[in-house]
Amino acid sequence: MTVIITTGGRFDEQSEQLAAQAASILGYPVVERKKRSVIRLQQDYESDVIVAGKDRFELYRLGMDEPFFFHPNSAGFRLKRLLKGESDPLVEVSQLKHGDSFLDCTLGLASDSIIASSITGDNGKVTGVEADPAVAFITGRGLRTFLTDSTQLVQAMGRIDVIHSEAVKFLREQADASWDIVYIDPMFHAPITESSNFTALRQVGVHSLLTQEWMEQAQRVCRRRVVVKDRFDSPVFEQFKLEQKIRPNTKFHFGFIEK
Ligand SMILES: C[S@@+](CC[C@H](N)C(=O)[O-])C[C@H]1O[C@@H](n2cnc3c(N)ncnc32)[C@H](O)[C@@H]1O
Structure with a gap:
């Protein structure tokens, strides 16, 4: 290419x-x-x-009608809900708190990392790993330059470190028990209706299967929870013995393994 x-x-x-x-x-x-x-x-x-x-x-990309570009997407309204004291499913399943470290193995548009960063705050650490160089560049730059009136959003975006790497390669380089939460949201195989920016991400990003080595490395570097997001009917929940959080009427579910 x-x-x-x-x-x-x-x-x-x-x-x-x-x-x-x-x-x-x-x-x-x-x-x-x-x-x-x-x-x-x-x-x-x-x-x-x-x-x-x-x-x-x-x-x-060749064949694409609509471009891929950075936009905080769902992170904007999820953040507003958190600020009103409402809960967020990623925050809940990760049991995230101020000062935590959160490693996002599949950064994409960074919506989930933005939410994590809004909780972990100044004393925490959020790093997003992205395999596709162009996505890593566009998201990394967008996180620093996107214009918004929301100070909380600007601060949450600004704290995220973006690393261009394949996730397993990056995990292999991390010390044992060096991250509180390790998060994995690989590209779903069967498409689900989603916002147009996520449709573009599906067209530009890397499609990976969650592998045994990926899960083993994630568990090795993790101190508290490895959290995985996938389609509600994905085989990964059973395959990797994840505790699946059933969310009625939602197409994406989270699963986790506790250390
Ligand atoms: C479903 S999207 C993640 C969406 C993200 N959670 C968000 O909130 O925007 C998956 C992303 O992970 C990237 N990816 C897929 N496999 C990967 C791997 N093995 N290592 C690193 N990144 C990967 C894809 O290029 C894509 O950008």
């Missing part, structure tokens, strides 16, 4: 600088836009295209 980076439709210096920044991190070439459409660029270069705009980066 090849990827090129270009600027938005209208030339401006800032976008050119952003394209150059992305190229230096991702190692993909920058191509002059020359007023070409994204589809035209995809055809000319037989490549996926990252567009560096003033406000955000967009990723168009």
Whole structure:
């Protein structure tokens, strides 16, 4: 798979600088836009295209109509609910509290990490690992630059460290019992209707199966709970002897293993 980076439709210096920044991190070439459409660029270069705009980066894989870009998605309204004193299923199943460390093995759009970070706070630590380089870059940048009036959201996003790596590779490098919570939300196999940004993530992200080694490594590095999210009917809950939290009328369930 090849990827090129270009600027938005209208030339401006800032976008050119952003394209150059992305190229230096991702190692993909920058191509002059020359007023070409994204589809035209995809055809000319037989490549996926990252567009560096003033406000955000967009990723168009070959064949995608709608781009992938960072947006806090559900994290915005989940955070509002938490601030009103309501509960959140991820926080509950993880038994998260202020000061905890939370390792998210499958960062994606970081919605779950944002919620975790809002709880773990200044004294805690949230790290998100993402296997796809373009997703890691776009989410990592979005977490630092997304404009919102919510101070809590800005702070929660700003505390998340993003690491581009395959999860098992990263886990192998971690010390025993070094994270309070290890969280895994791999790409579900059978699609479920979801927000359009998650649909785009499904098209751009890596699809992984939860493996024996992944679970073993997660348990080794974890101090309290390994938490897994998957479809309610996923075989992983039984396969890895996870305690499945049944949430009536919800398509995604959490399962966990306690240390
Ligand atoms: C279902 S999404 C996670 C969504 C995330 N929980 C959120 O709130 O936005 C899965 C993400 O994990 C990434 N991924 C899949 N397998 C991975 C692996 N083995 N290592 C690291 N990241 C992986 C995918 O590229 C995708 O971005």
